[in-house]
Amino acid sequence: MKKGSLLLMAAFLVGLFILPACAPQKKEIYLQLYSVRDDIKADYTGTIAKVAEMGYTGVExxxxxxxxxxxxxxxxxxxxxxxxxxxxxxSHTARPLADSVAATNWDETWAWWDTAIKAHKEAGMKYIVTPWMPTPATLADLQAYCDYYNQIGEKCNAAGLRFGYHNHNFEFQEIEGQLMYDYMLQNTDPSKVFFQMDVYWLGEGGKNPVDYFNTYPGRFELLHIKDELEIGKSGKVDFESIYNNAGTAGTKYMIVEVERYTEGLTPFESVKESYDFLNNAPYVKAVYSK
Structure with a gap:
């Protein structure tokens, strides 16, 4: 065989066997469907298909x-x-307590949760997340919510699900001298309640995500990866530090949420730009769940 032919054969073998082994693994990046809320209302089937085409692994x-x-x-x-x-x-879902916690109809409340947990299990969910709660007026009311969340978490655990709480920025105010978010972390059972940290809203509350990872290691099983607009655009959120410290946080899954879009971009373009930012970021690993 001539020298040129040998070189061609060698190049072919490199491409056939070596290059595929070096191909980057697709990254696990999930999407909170609120990001495409208007499109879903207009065309659910078409919207889900477009999200999949972008490369997203799955949905919340x-x-x-x-x-x-x-x-x-x-x-x-x-x-x-x-x-x-x-x-x-x-999935995000919630059932707040009555304005007066003592007036809560517990039979109705637990019947509602039994139905919700059964539905989430049948839908193949791994997690149920409460995305919001009223701001408690007193520390006793906040404690009542912590007790409530522990009980929901116990029910979810029994069904093979995990239960969590998602923050905004109002949790970083004090109630009777106690910072609400810290009080919740300290007064919920880690085996029953995890926290889905929204990294953007935590920053808007004046806090640093990595500080919370270090103070409460293992509590943040899910993260909402969010920015003021598209991911990485504002410069307000140190995504590299967040991803580099995900192990300390105990994070298994990262979920993109885009609430507001740059003027001139459609929600689809905004969500795709956010996916591309993370997919191209060298500090984002392919998998966090293992």
Whole structure:
């Protein structure tokens, strides 16, 4: 065989065997569907397909009501997501206590949660996350919520699910001299309640995510990766430090949420730009769940 032919054969073998082994693994990046809320209302099926085409691994739902997700039965919702090549990870849903905690109808409350947990299990969820709560007037009311969340977490655990709480920035105010967010972390059982830190809102509350990772290691099983607009655009959030310290946080999954879009960008363009930023960032590992 001539020298030129040998070189061509060697190049072919390198491409066939070595290059595929070096190809980057697709990164696990999930999307909170609130990011494309208007598009989902207009065309659920088309929107889910476009999200999958962008490269997202799976979704976090934002429209649970009366045992259904986006008007679909749990089984149909699960199928709709899996049919486009994504997975169902989690869901935002909440049932606040009565304004006067003592006036809460506990029979109705627990019946509601039993239905919700069953629906989430049937939809293939790993996590249920409460995305918001009223600001308690007293520390006793805040403690009542901590006790409530512990009980919900116990029910979720029994069903093979995990229960968590998602912050905004109002949790970084004091109630009777206690910082609300820290009080919740200290008065919920880690085996029953995790925290889905929204890294943008925590910063807007004047705090540093990595400081919380170090103070409460292992408590932040999910992260909401968010910015003022598209991910990485504002410069306000140190995403590199957040990702580099995800092990301390105990984080298993990262979920993109885009609430506001740069003028001139469609929600789809905004969400795709956010995906591309993370997918191209060298400090973002392919997998955090193992």
């Amino acid at each position: 739902a934002a429209s649970y009501a009366d045992g259904k997700f986006y008007g679909l039965s749990p089984a149909d919702f699960k199928k709709s997501i899996e049919d486009v090549g994504m997975e169902v990870l989690s």
